[in-house]
Amino acid sequence: MNKAKFRKSLRVGIIQDGKITQERIISAGDSVSIGESAKNTFVFPKTNLIPSEFPLFLYHAKGYVLQLNDNMSGRLKMDAVGSVRSLEQVRNDPNVLRKGNVFRLSLSERDRGKIVVGNTIILFQFVPPPPVQAIRSIESMDFRPRFFEEGDSVFYAFLGTNTLLAAALVAAVAIFPVHGDVAVAEIPDRFVQLVIENNERQKQEPIEEVVKIDKKQKEVEEKKEEETEKTPNKEEEEEEPDAVSEAKKKEQTKKEIVAGSMLIKQLLTRGEGEGTALDLWSDADAGLDDMDAILAKATVMEVATLENTGLRKGIGISNEMVTIGELSIAGGGTATIAEGPELVVSSTVETAKPELFDAKDPAAISKVVRSKFGQLKYCYEKALRSNPNLSGRLEIEFNIRNKNVTSAAVFSNTTGDGGFADCVTKKIRRWKFPEGVEGQAIYPFIFTSDN
Numbered sequence: 001m002n003k004a005k006f007r008k009s010l011r012v013g014i015i016q017d018g019k020i021t022q023e024r025i026i027s028a029g030d031s032v033s034i035g036e037s038a039k040n041t042f043v044f045p046k047t048n049l050i051p052s053e054f055p056l057f058l059y060h061a062k063g064y065v066l067q068l069n070d071n072m073s074g075r076l077k078m079d080a081v082g083s084v085r086s087l088e089q090v091r092n093d094p095n096v097l098r099k100g101n102v103f104r105l106s107l108s109e110r111d112r113g114k115i116v117v118g119n120t121i122i123l124f125q126f127v128p129p130p131p132v133q134a135i136r137s138i139e140s141m142d143f144r145p146r147f148f149e150e151g152d153s154v155f156y157a158f159l160g161t162n163t164l165l166a167a168a169l170v171a172a173v174a175i176f177p178v179h180g181d182v183a184v185a186e187i188p189d190r191f192v193q194l195v196i197e198n199n200e201r202q203k204q205e206p207i208e209e210v211v212k213i214d215k216k217q218k219e220v221e222e223k224k225e226e227e228t229e230k231t232p233n234k235e236e237e238e239e240e241p242d243a244v245s246e247a248k249k250k251e252q253t254k255k256e257i258v259a260g261s262m263l264i265k266q267l268l269t270r271g272e273g274e275g276t277a278l279d280l281w282s283d284a285d286a287g288l289d290d291m292d293a294i295l296a297k298a299t300v301m302e303v304a305t306l307e308n309t310g311l312r313k314g315i316g317i318s319n320e321m322v323t324i325g326e327l328s329i330a331g332g333g334t335a336t337i338a339e340g341p342e343l344v345v346s347s348t349v350e351t352a353k354p355e356l357f358d359a360k361d362p363a364a365i366s367k368v369v370r371s372k373f374g375q376l377k378y379c380y381e382k383a384l385r386s387n388p389n390l391s392g393r394l395e396i397e398f399n400i401r402n403k404n405v406t407s408a409a410v411f412s413n414t415t416g417d418g419g420f421a422d423c424v425t426k427k428i429r430r431w432k433f434p435e436g437v438e439g440q441a442i443y444p445f446i447f448t449s450d451n
Contacts, residue, residue: 008109008126010057010064014042015121025130032057034122047118056115056122057107068103072115074122079110087115345384346450349373351443352393359439365400368433369443379423380447388451390417395444398428402438405431411442 012032014022022042026032033040037052044050049071058065066076068087077084090096090105097104112125351369356362383390392415398408408428410421424445 007129009129011125011127012042012057013123015123016119025127026057028129029059031055031059034117042122044117044120049118057124058104062106063109064107066105066107066113068105068115069101072117074113074115076105076113077111079108345381345388347377347380347384348448348450349376349380350446350448352446354444355442357440359441361434361437362439364434364437365439365441368431368437372427372431375427376424376445376447379420379427382423383417383420384449384451387417388449390415390420391448392416393444393446394421394424395442396425396428397440397442399440400433400438403433403435405429405433415447 007028009028010026010030010032012022012024012026013020024041026041032042033053033055034042034044035050035052035054036044036046040053050069054069055067058067068091070091072087074087075084076087076090091098091103107126109126113123115122115124354366354369356365359365380390392413394413394415395411396408397411399406405428408425410425413421415421
């Protein structure tokens, strides 16, 4: 291949949604391909307008050749023609070579143009090649460490400043005078007098404080002895309480409590008198402090009834004790709780012909899908319990890579139940496929109720 025909390099820019996404300068003699395959020079999103690998610029002995198909549009400025031509005019030109549905147009170094493929715009022109940078051989390179490297000036400036400050501090400490031991004769007289007076005070103060404390203790002890002699013995002055007056006080207290408490009257009497309540009290009750002991002695009490309490009788109520079993007579009839019949649902899941894209081993895909019908019926019958009239067609689009479902989404749903569709989608995302099974599929499932 003679690469000296074109001295300029091919500059290609890719614009998507109004933004330049890729730009590259192609060396003279290198071809350019576009498409969704990773092997292309420029990788495009998936589209049906071009194959997965489409050689857009081919280089041969005479130079570059531009290849076009019927799905491309745009304009070209050809140096040989001297005007701007649309791709439609280029395709209708009888001088343009056509092979199948691909048109081949020879280019010169002065040609440039704009090619549109779907939502992607391709701009190209020929530019001078970038200057070649001289590359030194590894033998001529010096890898020995240097004392000063690039960018070390700031570090050494800080290091020098800190060194100077440290040296100044050391010098100041060395110059500062240090006082040695001072003799007693060198101490000024005023400091000696202060020290002597302080020592004398410390010796005198403890003796005076001890004497004062002893005097105070003696005075306190003398006052206590005088008070004990003057105060008479309380035990001798106290007289025995009058037994008659104490009994009257207890009796009066009992009457006041019983008379003032309607609750005690209802519990301890029949409402006719006070005898039963008063008989419960005794001298050992110590002023009615122990209520539990008093109630424990109420053995002669009767159960309060409608007759002796003066309450109005109701329907079906007697003056006898009422048991819990008889409480059901007071209202309507009896009631029980029973479980109703469980809702039984039955359904059918079928599949129509799927749409497969780049699928490997479609039979294995169909086999796995049919083996998972039980999971789809679970989602459908679960939704039928809430909506017995649910039915319709549900199409799921999913991709299979490395034995797993990498993505799954609802393509169409005529059932109108989003929760049911989500359940089916989640089940499909967990499906596993055999080794080597890959591709994209749109599977339609038809759900009908047998009830």
